Amino acid sequence: MASIWVKLCVAGVAVVAAGAAVAYAVTMPDPHQAGYWADLGTPDLAHGERLFWAGGCASCHAAKGAGGDAAKLLSGGRALPTAFGTFNVPNISSDPEAGIGGWTLAQFGDAMTRGVGPNGEHLYPSFPYGSYSRMTAGDINDLFGYLKSLPASPDVAPPHALSFPFNMRMAVGGWKLLYLNDQPRIALPADASDAVKRGQYLVEGPGHCGECHTPRNALGGFQSGQWLAGGPNPEGEGRIPDITPGSQSIGSWSEADIVNYLETGFTPDFDSVGGSMVEVQRNLAHLPKSDLEAIAAYLKAVPSL
Incomplete structure (x- = not known):
């Protein structure tokens, strides 16, 4: 009788382990294939600036109320209070240590369109990659080139202040499974202008x-x-x-x-x-x-x- 219970326990552990492995596989960070970001050519900085304003980068990453050239110093640090905790906006200036100056195009593009950080981690969707996922690779290339042309800042934002379970980045994989895609939000008629x-x-x-x-x-x-x-x-x-x-x-x-x-x-x-x-x-x-x-x-x- 004892041996049957042992076998059942072993089987139960195996099932749980298999389920955990499947859950991890379907919710793990999912960057683009490396070739996706290849051969995009020299970025068009004027078009990159156009995307900078369209995307409202300064609204979160520059100092509150900054205008003129100050709006282009993307040192981060703003606190975004939400129902899930407080997210602190990162530095995305051209600084190679505190900002994104040391990132590759693939790292930047995967952050923008897949919510995957430079070290392969899930990024929280307080960063609106759920929308940026619809951007083309060419536009990402132009925007990245423009951001790297802007001033550097050594400032480092504090870590996010999130309580359990929202402080578990792996849980973001489940959120992505439910909500992250690159499909149109609405279907336009065939004759749309x-x-x-x-x-x-x-x-x-x-x-x-x-x-x-x-x-x-x-x-x-x-x-x-x-x-x-x-x-x-x-x-x-x-x-x-x-x-x-x-x-x-x-x-x-x-x-x-x-x-x-x-x-x-x-x-x-x-x-x-x-x-x-x-x-x-x-x-x-x-x-x-x-x-x-x-x-x-x-x-x-x-x-x-």
Whole structure:
């Protein structure tokens, strides 16, 4: 009888070990194949700057309220309080030790599109790689080249302040399994204009608008069918508005109204941009008008809720 129990225990341990091995295999960091980042050529720094503003890099990685050249000193250090703990934004300046100056394009690209750190670790999705995953390899190359041209800073951000179980990076692999992909957030009609398609890329990819404007579930993933429908501020202060065509915030605005708002910060009623959108608008105002028109066209094309 004792031998049967021993066999059952051994079998149970084997099953648990096998299950753990499978779970690890499907949730382990998953960088691109090395060849994905090869032969991209010399980065276009002017286009990289355009992506820098579209992605709002300065909004998190520069000092709060920084403008002009100060917005390009990406020393990090800002604290982002969330329901999961406080994330401290890292230095992404060109410093080879404190920043990303010593990274390869593959390390930067895998961080941006797969949430994999330079040492092969999972990165927390407070860094919006869930959106950046839609960026092309060429755009990543241009952005990386531009970031390396910016000033270096030796500052080192403090570690994240997260409680158990959110301090376990391996658990991020499960989150990625559920929520990380590079597919479009919405399906556009077959006859969608080039402007709408460009707007989709900007809004769903580098612009990462949904990271604030889409409500989240208890695990921090976007709620299905609620794309850009607004919700609680992920940093815990107030609410982020619904920006779908049927919303009370911008639903009545024309495409020209949206473009003017992104250019100038003024609404059709001559109210001014406020809250966290101040820095976003300030960044987007650097984009060419054609990009702002594309964003507006896309926002008018998303499903009303």
